[in-house]
Amino acid sequence: xxxxxGLALGVLTAIGGFLDIGxxxxxxxxxxxxxxxxxxxxxxxxxxxxxxxxxxxxxAAVSGRATFEIIRERLGPRAGVANLAASFLIxxxxxxxxxxxxxxxxxxxSSIEPWLWMPVAAFAVWLVVWRVKFSxxxxxxxxxxxxxxxxxxxxxxxKPDWMQLATQFLQPTVPAAGAAPEASSTYWYYAVxxxxxxxxxxxxxxxxxxAVEEKWSIKDLGQSRLNVLVGFPLGGILSLxxxxxxxxxxxxxxxxxxxxxxxxxxxxxxxxxxxxxxxxVGIVAATFGxxxxxxxxxxxxxAQFFGWSWGKFRKPAQAARxxxxxxxCLLIGLGVLATGVDPVAVTEFSVVFSAIALPLTYLPILxxxxxxxxxxxxxxxxxxxALGMLYxxxxxxxxxxxxxxxxxxxxxx
Amino acid sequence: MTRRHNTRTIxxxxxxxxxxxxxxxxxxxxxxTDLELTDVALDxxxxxxxxxxxxxxxxxxxxxxxRIFGGRPPTSRLHRIDWAxxxxxxxxxxxxxxxxxxxxxxxxRWISEHIVGRIPGGRNDxx
Numbered sequence: 443x444x445x446x447x448g449l450a451l452g453v454l455t456a457i458g459g460f461l462d463i464g465x466x467x468x469x470x471x472x473x474x475x476x477x478x479x480x481x482x483x484x485x486x487x488x489x490x491x492x493x494x495x496x497x498x499x500x501x502a503a504v505s506g507r508a509t510f511e512i513i514r515e516r517l518g519p520r521a522g523v524a525n526l527a528a529s530f531l532i533x534x535x536x537x538x539x540x541x542x543x544x545x546x547x548x549x550x551x552s553s554i555e556p557w558l559w560m561p562v563a564a565f566a567v568w569l570v571v572w573r574v575k576f577s578x579x580x581x582x583x584x585x586x587x588x589x590x591x592x593x594x595x596x597x598x599x600x601k602p603d604w605m606q607l608a609t610q611f612l613q614p615t616v617p618a619a620g621a622a623p624e625a626s627s628t629y630w631y632y633a634v635x636x637x638x639x640x641x642x643x644x645x646x647x648x649x650x651x652x653a654v655e656e657k658w659s660i661k662d663l664g665q666s667r668l669n670v671l672v673g674f675p676l677g678g679i680l681s682l683x684x685x686x687x688x689x690x691x692x693x694x695x696x697x698x699x700x701x702x703x704x705x706x707x708x709x710x711x712x713x714x715x716x717x718x719x720x721x722x723v724g725i726v727a728a729t730f731g732x733x734x735x736x737x738x739x740x741x742x743x744x745a746q747f748f749g750w751s752w753g754k755f756r757k758p759a760q761a762a763r764x765x766x767x768x769x770x771c772l773l774i775g776l777g778v779l780a781t782g783v784d785p786v787a788v789t790e791f792s793v794v795f796s797a798i799a800l801p802l803t804y805l806p807i808l809x810x811x812x813x814x815x816x817x818x819x820x821x822x823x824x825x826x827x828a829l830g831m832l833y834x835x836x837x838x839x840x841x842x843x844x845x846x847x848x849x850x851x852x853x854x855x
Numbered sequence: 856m857t858r859r860h861n862t863r864t865i866x867x868x869x870x871x872x873x874x875x876x877x878x879x880x881x882x883x884x885x886x887x888t889d890l891e892l893t894d895v896a897l898d899x900x901x902x903x904x905x906x907x908x909x910x911x912x913x914x915x916x917x918x919x920x921x922r923i924f925g926g927r928p929p930t931s932r933l934h935r936i937d938w939a940x941x942x943x944x945x946x947x948x949x950x951x952x953x954x955x956x957x958x959x960x961x962x963x964r965w966i967s968e969h970i971v972g973r974i975p976g977g978r979n980d981x982x
Binding site for chain 1: 872873874875876882883884885886888915919922923946947954962963964966967970971972974976977978979980981982
């Protein structure tokens with residue numbers, strides 16, 4: 443019974459922890475502009491993150507080495523430091539977006555200006571990183587994040603034309619290049635953004651380092667696989683529900699999503715105050731959870747690259763540089779937010795840059811997952827490798843296409 | 856060196872450089888950034904029968920810039936971990952000594968004592 447509870451807890455945490463500000467905003471933006479015609483990208487992204495997280499979790503459980511130790515070791519100092527710089531900066535951008543997201547969600551709940559909430563949010567994140575045990579942190583934010591299921595409930599309450607949604611999802615029509623030249627490139631720009639939102643690099647840093655934090659071994663591989671293969675796809679369904687809600691309520695009224703309030707609007711229209719209360723709890727939990735994960739990831743990447751002592755399972759004084767890094771990163775994020783940038787805009791950029799940087803994390807993991815010195819008999823099987831190669835191509839294409847698309851479309855304007 | 860290695864041959868670039876070094880309690884110490892070898896005299900013919908150079912220490916220090924742009928930092932900037940302290944070479948390099956006793960961890964100790972250890976809760980386990 444206790445074991446079953448443990449399994450359920452892991453899966454539920456994975457569902458609740460799947461969504462972050464990037465998924466919330468990007469799915470709503472895409473839903474309000476293209477309906478469910480980009481739903482297939484969520485599916486591709488979810489399969490990718492399952493594959494990727496499962497591989498990095500397995501590498502960490504079997505070899506005890508987390509992602510960035512491997513990146514340093516495999517790529518050497520030159521490519522390694524370029525990789526570190528790119529990954530670290532994009533993670534910092536995501537961290538900024540998440541802290542801003544907490545503030546925006548709290549603003550919706552309290553109508554107190556977000557810039558007053560930002561320092562509170564950052565301090566709360568630091569306090570959890572400083573004092574709270576890893577497993578408690580994971581479970582609480584994950585379980586509270588489950589309240590985002592209200593998006594799926596809202597979709598049913600909205601009584602949409604299911605046939606129309608299904609047609610959009612199953613037979614997506616790409617806007618023809620001839621009709622409006624910018625229409626099809628905007629479609630593909632948002633395809634890349636949605637892909638980046640589903641497969642954010644920090645999730646991999648966090649997942650593999652978390653495996654070391656929780657001292658996973660080979661016998662935990664089953665649980666890890668279950669969490670990923672059940673939890674993430676269910677999280678992906680929530681992503682689709684957000685997009686569908688936006689498609690049903692916002693698209694016909696041509697409301698553009700430029701703020702978090704518009705993300706919440708369909709839920710409010712469907713379920714009233716109670717639903718809004720649920721969704722706000724969910725958004726705060728999801729962004730807070732992701733802010734914790736990105737803050738920790740900033741420490742993980744730097745500490746693992748330079749070989750410093752790291753981990754939340756240690757006393758802060760025994761992982762001093764790790765903790766200092768996280769404090770400095772939170773302060774930088776706060777500084778960026780203090781300039782008055784719109785956190786939603788930061789989010790939209792962060793997901794695209796995530797897609798650009800993805801090959802940097804992906805390739806070393808794929809290489810090491812096939813290295814018998816690290817993995818012994820737990821190297822990738824044939825199917826995993828076939829999928830891995832396929833995704834390597836997809837990731838490279840998305841990464842290379844991102845910047846030209848960004849320039850052509852004026853960042854999706 | 857007193858320990859006898861078994862006859863496993865390893866590639867130093869692949870298995871030593873840029874590997875994580877762990878101390879006797881599995882606490883990360885540093886990444887290996889360079890190796891110290893026994894001297895081979897320059898500009899002199901090497902007599903037949905001379906043994907191959909032997910690794911005497913793992914070096915750690917601010918060599919990232921020099922490995923990217925060329926050149927090398929002065930020897931005084933590098934911290935040595937004596938080869939005799941190496942216990943095992945696997946996916947990480949394990950030492951037989953504690954990290955606190957090594958000069959290379961001074962930055963960690965300084966930050967720990969002067970900054971992180973002074974913030975309330977810094978010396979307690981997470982709850």
